[in-house]
Amino acid sequence: MNKLNICIDIDGTVTSPYHFIPYLNEMYNKNITEEDCTTYNWESLYDIDMDRLLERFHGDYMHSYGEAEVVEGAKDVIGELYKDHNVFFVTARSEILTDVTTNWLKNNGFEEIDVYLLGSHYKIDKARELECNIFIEDSPSNAMELAGEGMLVLLIDTNYNKDINHENIIRVENWTQIKDIIEKYR
Numbered sequence: 001m002n003k004l005n006i007c008i009d010i011d012g013t014v015t016s017p018y019h020f021i022p023y024l025n026e027m028y029n030k031n032i033t034e035e036d037c038t039t040y041n042w043e044s045l046y047d048i049d050m051d052r053l054l055e056r057f058h059g060d061y062m063h064s065y066g067e068a069e070v071v072e073g074a075k076d077v078i079g080e081l082y083k084d085h086n087v088f089f090v091t092a093r094s095e096i097l098t099d100v101t102t103n104w105l106k107n108n109g110f111e112e113i114d115v116y117l118l119g120s121h122y123k124i125d126k127a128r129e130l131e132c133n134i135f136i137e138d139s140p141s142n143a144m145e146l147a148g149e150g151m152l153v154l155l156i157d158t159n160y161n162k163d164i165n166h167e168n169i170i171r172v173e174n175w176t177q178i179k180d181i182i183e184k185y186r
Contacts, residue, residue, distance in 0.1 A: 004133040005086045005131045005132050005134075006087050007126075008087065008135075009136060009137045009139070010101070011068075012158065013071075013074075016069070017037075017138050017159075020042075023057070027056065027060065039160050058097075062097075065097060068104065072174065075108065077176070077178060088113065088115070088130050092121045093117045095119055098117055127149070128149070132151055134152045134182060135151050135153050137153055137154070137155060138155065143164055144164060152170070157171050
């Protein structure tokens with residue numbers, strides 16, 4: 001059996017793609033629903049500059065990262081993958097989120113898995129460095145960039161990535177499908 005190098009994004013893949021919406025709604029007094037989230041771009045959803053949004057969010061809602069729940073099946077599947085493959089968390093989260101991220105990973109049973117906080121949505125260089133075979137992602141732009149570099153991307157199906165198609169992208173509904181695809185990939 002060949003060991004695969006599997007990179008996994010955190011937000012929107014291991015956690016709900018819509019986890020942050022209630023916090024952002026409270027912050028900006030909006031009523032945006034999951035169905036309204038047809039874009040990955042918080043700037044357009046909340047009509048505010050992303051740098052200002054993140055500055056305020058990280059100041060007032062840092063706790064939201066620690067409150068995220070693991071989506072159904074993710075913990076078990078990731079645990080099984082970790083036994084047979086090289087698994088890495090590769091996230092766009094910035095370094096200021098290191099403590100809350102590592103604590104969250106530890107509290108949810110992922111403390112043995114290496115995590116890379118890039119501070120950028122550009123994940124290609126880290127994926128290449130880790131010799132990534134499969135990348136589990138939810139971001140439309142990240143998925144397209146990674147797929148364009150020849151990596152297989154398992155794209156968590158969300159309202160904001162419905163229009164994404166590429167020969168190297170497989171759309172998945174849940175972690176059971178992810179497990180099945182990876183088992184067949186070997």
